[in-house]
Amino acid sequence: MEQDIKIYITDREGVTHDIDAPTDMNMNLMEVVRSYELAPEGTIGICGGMAMCASCQCYIESEHELPEMSDDEEAMLAEAFNVKDTSRLGCQLHISRKMDGLKVTLAPEE
Numbered sequence: 001m002e003q004d005i006k007i008y009i010t011d012r013e014g015v016t017h018d019i020d021a022p023t024d025m026n027m028n029l030m031e032v033v034r035s036y037e038l039a040p041e042g043t044i045g046i047c048g049g050m051a052m053c054a055s056c057q058c059y060i061e062s063e064h065e066l067p068e069m070s071d072d073e074e075a076m077l078a079e080a081f082n083v084k085d086t087s088r089l090g091c092q093l094h095i096s097r098k099m100d101g102l103k104v105t106l107a108p109e110e
Contacts, residue, residue: 005100010061011038012106021095030056030090033106043109049091054080056090057107064102066093081110 047053
């Protein structure tokens with residue numbers, strides 16, 4: 001579909017998935033991961049996308065310009081495990097056309 005973009009998501013087993021993500025449904029990256037079942041149920045988005053658990057932490061592997069982190073996202077990542085310079089919370093990254101070709105890796109479970 002015209003509203004879909006390609007996102008490349010490497011799951012926690014190291015398998016990369018070539019995903020069609022809709023830009024017209026106001027979804028975030030965590031919801032895309034859940035809808036494609038790329039992480040076992042109950043292991044991602046535990047807080048429901050409120051930036052309160054870091055279970056949807058991922059590493060941005062491409063040079064995309066993403067929206068700046070909110071204070072809530074920064075605070076959560078400051079307390080999370082396995083954080084890298086490229087860490088973001090998937091629940092805080094709403095799918096947009098600018099993300100076409102985005103490459104991310106899901107952080108390991110804590």
